Amino acid sequence: MKPRYLYLLVYMLSVTLVSAQPVDRGTLDQYIRLNEKKWLKQYLDFVSIPNLAVDRIGIQRNAGFIMDLMKESGIESVQLLEADQLNVPPAIYGQVKVPNAKQTIVFYAHYDGQPVDATQWLPGWQPFEPLIIDSAPIKKFTVIKDYMSYSNLDANWRITGRGSADDKVGIYAIIRAYASLKKLGISPTVNIIFFFEGEEEAGSPHLAEILKRHAPLLKSDGWIICDGPIHPSGRPVVYLGVRGDAGMELTVYGSNRPLHSGHYGNWAPNPAHLLSRLLASMKDDDGRVLIKGFYDQVTPLTEQEKSALENVPNVDKELQEAYGFIRSENPSRSLSSSLLLPSLNINGIQSAATGKLASNIIPSIATATLDLRLVAGVDYQKQQQLVEDHIRAQGYYITRSAPSDAERLRYNKIIQVKLKSGYNAQRTPLQHPFAQQVTEAIQSATRSALVVMPSMGGSLPLYIFEKYANALPIVVPIANFDNNQHAENENLRLGNLWTGIVEMAGLMRMKQ
């Protein structure tokens, strides 16, 4: 952000609140400051409730907590949106009608968390017994035991616990933003729908169904998906889309049992070697996928998207240092531009054993799991098909299960390909009015320049919203970048909770 614009923003924030003007940050900040200890305590209580999608009791307790908070905040029609089947974690619904509002915006977050392996967490830490620590739990940090005794809470403190960053912070910030506006007597500019999913981390298997089943309640002009981390630069970010995703599993067959590598080495086919050659044939030394047609379906970036991309801060060097490598797959391409291309990635390879378990054998099978990330324009089934065509062009016979004895004695090179279900990328054009409203609202609500990404590198089934709720989604993350998402020692930077509340409030006041 240019200094001149920043000045303008500060000016705008200082003017008296009128409808469709940004929320006065000073007022909201002061209000947050006044309540931060109470809210922190409440948030710790929220994070303490186990939230695995498979844990029915935990899910019920979370839903109860959220619904109580919504009701206390003056949100109306608070209810569970159930799926057809029993025992599916329900979505939680609420709404706020605003007189004369022209649009209805859904605020989405999810209250379930990733599975946990408590043994991997730091000694003494429990995924559902949140702590407050004074910095990222990487090297040296201190546990803050008596936060109530501090005059102010430090924005750099962290709250630990599963769900602290992914994605209870979304739930809490959204509800707290509305509650704060109400307490401060500031009216939202749009009708608000609250929609909190309960099985996102399980892959949202019933989301489409819930959206269809409760369609009349969910009519809207756009969805704000509050999930994920902000930009590594520390600046707020909106993602106008996501990459699609489709998995494949390849298993190459050799002999029908492992053979002694002395008695048969040089003679029996080695599936680990065959698989290596096959995988090597798919990508060159600069990470370019060599599969015919792999990039052909890609919708080119618009001029606006290109320009947004140019304004994304380049944090590649810092990230590479943090992640301990100096050569990216294609050193001539930045991270943010790489994420706007389809990718073919090896998630894992397994053939017999290595290390102490290795033995002098020729393995009988070799397996690789691949994931294909897809961008706008690329159909996931077509993309899987291109990979299969490539495999066939390398001389392979493709089966859908382990080969029969007859197949083994009929084909030179045999591979089992499992096509996993997937979904396409989703992208809201930058020039779309909703995209403009969202970016402006967030930019107005925050002090640092907004990063606008045409697409996230990761995948979410956002196509579902477009397909089943008939509205465009835009992702507005608030968690800190280094939140250990999906992993052990998940944590939320406290300042991100407060900024999240401000951003969500700003969105509830988006220009009409």
Next chain:
Amino acid sequence: MKPRYLYLLVYMLSVTLVSAQPVDRGTLDQYIRLNEKKWLKQYLDFVSIPNLAVDRIGIQRNAGFIMDLMKESGIESVQLLEADQLNVPPAIYGQVKVPNAKQTIVFYAHYDGQPVDATQWLPGWQPFEPLIIDSAPIKKFTVIKDYMSYSNLDANWRITGRGSADDKVGIYAIIRAYASLKKLGISPTVNIIFFFEGEEEAGSPHLAEILKRHAPLLKSDGWIICDGPIHPSGRPVVYLGVRGDAGMELTVYGSNRPLHSGHYGNWAPNPAHLLSRLLASMKDDDGRVLIKGFYDQVTPLTEQEKSALENVPNVDKELQEAYGFIRSENPSRSLSSSLLLPSLNINGIQSAATGKLASNIIPSIATATLDLRLVAGVDYQKQQQLVEDHIRAQGYYITRSAPSDAERLRYNKIIQVKLKSGYNAQRTPLQHPFAQQVTEAIQSATRSALVVMPSMGGSLPLYIFEKYANALPIVVPIANFDNNQHAENENLRLGNLWTGIVEMAGLMRMKQ
């Protein structure tokens, strides 16, 4: 074998026994037939004694059984040859001096067995509770419960149990061969030393030491190594050498932690992909190793060796059918000729996970275990060096441990290479007098044409005998080819035990 020669052999067998003439098969066969039930019972008792090299009690019990059998058979100086350290499974020694014998020949076998995973054995089977079954334990077979009630034992029956084929049959056949000659009043033509190792399956870690420590007892003109299976054609075989072996473990590094394949896919280096490319660069589609100089050190086959190789029955098609593949690594090369070349084989690959455990990540490391098999002329350390040179030529920085942070930020492509210890190939020239004596003796003792292999595909540390016992070794296997060596359901074909006795007796009467 040509019919004319077979006729000659039958004639030779029918003549009266004189020194340096083959043992009369009729006499020996008849003697075996008379005693087979008693010996089978004794052999079952032997196989019942657990024989893992790490099981001190089991090893002691085996040694006791063997020494008793040796003493009963009239073998002299029966004793344990200990290593320097305590608790090393000792070798068992014995000798027979023959008046006027010009040569001393050592008969080697080992009494320890491979580790067992009893859960992998057929239901109800125990590795150390041998059974008698009527055919190979593959599809349909019947357990013979009352073998004593049969008038004759069927040569195709099998004895199950760990060690039944590898290598207690060697111990039993050697002792029983000498005992039989003695009972029949037939004198060996050579002085005999019996040497039974107790930790071959653990890699013979103290063999060299035992040979050095007891060198005066072990002075000889050659070693008969009775271990391994006969030729897949069912014909007897001698191996005049073995391939050497040297392992390597390669670990390619990417980022210092697994990264999300959506947020970083196309950008973060993928070690699984890098490793695939590296492995693919090492070998072409026809199994030819592309590493510079890989075949340069090979000692070419002599004319005699080439001629022996041409006479090896080609069982490739049958083996391929049994093992379920139709394309060998190099379809233009036979199995037996393949085994006379150095090989580079992938024993296993591991990078993150596949199948149900796979997740959408970019792995942080990828590991492959390789083994190099070596033939005459090839130095194992030089061969490892060539592989390293190749890896460096692909742009890799080689470390001997996990890279430091500083190394990670200094080198584009990083690999850890662990060089495992190994040993060179060993080969007794076919034209050597000892090779001639051995092949002639076995050919005379058996009814089917002998297969002479210049080298086994597998590896044994035979160089130790040449280096520390100052004598050439020749491998004379007797177990059936399909004995499930090292695996579950190990078994010995009964006929191979009897033939083994005949062959060992024949060797004890080799021409002087």
